[in-house]
Amino acid sequence: MRPHKVTLVLLAVIMLGTACSRLTFIRPKGGMKAIDVPRTEYDVRDSKATQERLEERNSLGLAExxxxxxxxxxxxxxxxxxxxxxxxSAAAYTLLxxxxDRRGQAKAAGDDYRKAAELSPQDGGMLNNYGAWLCANGFPAEALVWFDRAIAAPGYNNPTAALANAGGCALQTGQYERVESDLRKALALDxxxxxxxxSMARNEYRLGHYMDARAFIERRLTAAPVDAGVLQLAVDIETKLGDMAAAEKYRQRQRAEFPNATAASPGDSARP
Structure with a gap:
């Protein structure tokens, strides 16, 4: 299962308006009716920089x-x-x-994610995005550096994704001392x-704690739509627990929902 990547945030288009008061209403002394006194009429136009900024935001909004x-x-x-x-524009690089990524152009995606992160070194979301790409493309050790930067970024109010990604990625690198710590922090937040x-289910499976692995995989099954790998892990866990009926139930679901998936041998799905 791939790490959490980019959560698209709606790019609000900020319309910059200008208001001109062309008439001033004056009430004279002596009970006279108010009269309109024309003032100098100003024609306020957006500067070129403002126009370009608006065009940029419009394009980002449409792209998203x-x-x-x-x-x-x-x-x-x-x-x-x-x-x-x-x-x-880090946002433009992220969209690109x-x-x-969706076109399967992994290298181009990685280059753009990195550029976005370099342009916004204090943006936890951008740092997490690049870390997720690294972890999903065979660079888990380097990914952990970027996840740590994301978690430490000032103003990153929701580090859940970076913590979850760090824990799952640490499982790949064998840095088991931080796997459970990061994952439990993520689950405390979400x-x-x-x-x-x-990832917790995979770690408990790795440790041979099959009852705990079952508890986590059951929570995972109800949390979000599943993929073939999640169901295969459920099969593996139930097989280790000796509940062949439950294992077969998950196997049948896997065949029904993912007929083209290649079944892994027991334990294979315990690796991210």
Whole structure:
């Protein structure tokens, strides 16, 4: 199961408006009616910088909107337009990374995630995104460095994803001393965090604590939609516990929902 990656945050388009008062109403002494006294009329226009900033935000908003519905071509075009207007836009690089990732262009995605993280070194979300890409693409040790930066980033108010990712990634590197610590911190913040739950199940399976592994995999099964790997882990756990009826139930579900999945041998799914 892949680490948590990017959670798209709605890019609000801030409309900058200008208001001009063209008439001043004066009430003279002596009970006279108010009269309109024209003042100098100003024609306030947006500066070029303001116009470009608005265009950038509009393009980012449209790119995200199209990405949500799977229109990768338009999303890429609008994100590229935003990047041309602002070459330092971490949001634009992130959107381009997601597009590349969905197209299976792993290297291009990694380059863009890294650029976004470098442009926003204090943004925990951007740091977590790049760490997740590293962990999912065979660089778990390096990924942990970026997760730690994300967790420590000032103003990162919701480090759940980075903690869950760090715990799951540490399982790959064999840094078992931090696996349970990071995962339990993530679950304390979000008891239904799917990646933390399945990673805890895998860790308990690794330790031979099959009853505990069952408890975590059952929580994982109800927390979010599953993939073939989650069901295979459930099969493995029930097999170790000797409950062949439960194992077969999960195996049948796996065949029904993921007919093209290749069944792993017992224990294989215990690895992230």
């Amino acid at each position: 909107q199209r990405l949500r519905v799977g229109d990768l071509e338009t999303a890429e075009r609008e994100a590229s337009k935003a990047l041309k207007l602002n070459p330092s 990374a997601i597009v590349a 008891p239904k965090n799917a990646y933390a739950l399945v």
